[in-house]
Amino acid sequence: MAASHKNITADEVKRAVENAYQKVRSESGGKNASYIPYLASVDSNLFGISVCLLDGTIISVGDSTHTFGIESVSKVPTAILAMREYGAVDILNKVGADATGLPFNSIMAILLEKDRPSSPLVNAGAIAACSLVEPVGNKEKKWQAIVDNIKELTGAEPEVIEELYASESATDFNNRSIAWLLKDYGRIYDDPDLSLDLYTRQCSLGTTAEALSIMAATIANDGFNPVTNTQVFDPDFAPKVTSLITTVGFYERTGDWLYKSGIPAKSGVGGGVLGVMPGMFGIAAFSPPLDEAGNSVRAQLAIREIMHELELNIFAASRLCICQCRPTQEQS
Ligand code: GLN
DSSP: OOOOOEEEOHHHHHHHHHHHHHHHTTOOOOBOOOSSHHHHTSOTTOOEEEEEETTSOEEEEESTTOOEEOGGGGHHHHHHHHHHHHOHHHHHHHTOOOOOOSOTTOSHHHHHTTTSOSOTTSHHHHHHHHHHSSSTTOHHHHHHHHHHHHHHHHSSOOOBOHHHHHHHHTTOHHHHHHHHHHHHTTOOOSOHHHHHHHHHHHHTBEEOHHHHHHHHHHHHTTTEETTTTEEOSOTTHHHHHHHHHHHHTTGGGHHHHHHHHOSOEEEOTTSEEEEEETTTEEEEEEOSOBOTTSOBHHHHHHHHHHHHHTTOOTTOGGGOEEETTSOOTTTO
C-alpha cells in the first residue's frame, strides 16, 4: 500500500509544543546530575522547548533562551567537525559508528571493542574526535575550530560556563582513564590530556534550547542552516550524523527511547535533548532533572508528546510528513 503522507503546519507544531509544555511542566521525576557539582546546583524547575522548522521559523515555549551546560550534546557538533575535516569514511575507521548498549562513560565498552572507540557520541569516541580536530597539537586553534563549528551550526557564538568547566575539570577522573586507555590502544590522535581538556571544555559550553533546535534543524536540513541561510556541511554527512544519533543518542536507553518516541535524539547531563526529524524540523528541550541513564525526564516526555500529537514517527511510512514549512527549491 502506498504511504499516505501527512502535511503539518507551523500552527499545528505550535499547538503541539504548547500542549506538551503544559502537560509536562508539573512532572517532578528525576534528579539533577550530581557527579559534576555545578550541575547539582542548577534550578530543577527550569523547562523549555524549541522547534526550528526548515524555513527558519522558531517555535518556543518556557525557558528556551536560558543558558545551560551543553554537556554530551556537544558530541554531535564535534562529530560533524571531524567529518568536515577528515570525511565520513575516515571517521568510521578511526572512531566508529556502533552502539555500545552501555553508559556514556563506560570503560567496559572500550575493552569490549578495543579496535575503535565505538562512536563519537560516547565519551571515548568524543575524546577521540577532539583529538582529531585540526590542527593537531595546537590546543587553542583546535578550540577555536570547535567553537566556530558550533557557531555555524547554531548561528550564535557559545561561551564556556567557567564554573562548570572548573567543576568538571576537578572531577573528571573517569574520563582521564578513558583518554589514557585510548592512548594504549592507539585510538587517540593527539596528546591525551590536551584532547581530554578540549572535551571537558566543550561539555562546559553554555547553550539554549533555541540554539540546539537550530543545530538540529541544520542536521535535519542536509547541513543547510535555515536561520543563517548557509550550507554548513556536506549534505552527505547529514544522514550519517543522524545515524550516529539514532544508534547511541540515549546510551543504554537508546532502543527504549526510539521505540517510544520515533525520533533520533541526543541527550546531555545538563538536561538538554536535541532531536532530528530529517526533512521536517529540529527540536530541543531542556530541563535539568535526569533519569538514571542521564537523560532529562521532562525533555523526553515533552518530545514524545509532541511527536505523538503530530502523529510523526520516522519508522512509520504512513506517518512521514511533508512539512508545509519546508522551503521549496526556488525559495531557498
Ligand atoms: N561531561 C560529561 C561527562 O563526560 C558529559 C556526560 C553526558 O552529558 N552524558 O561525564
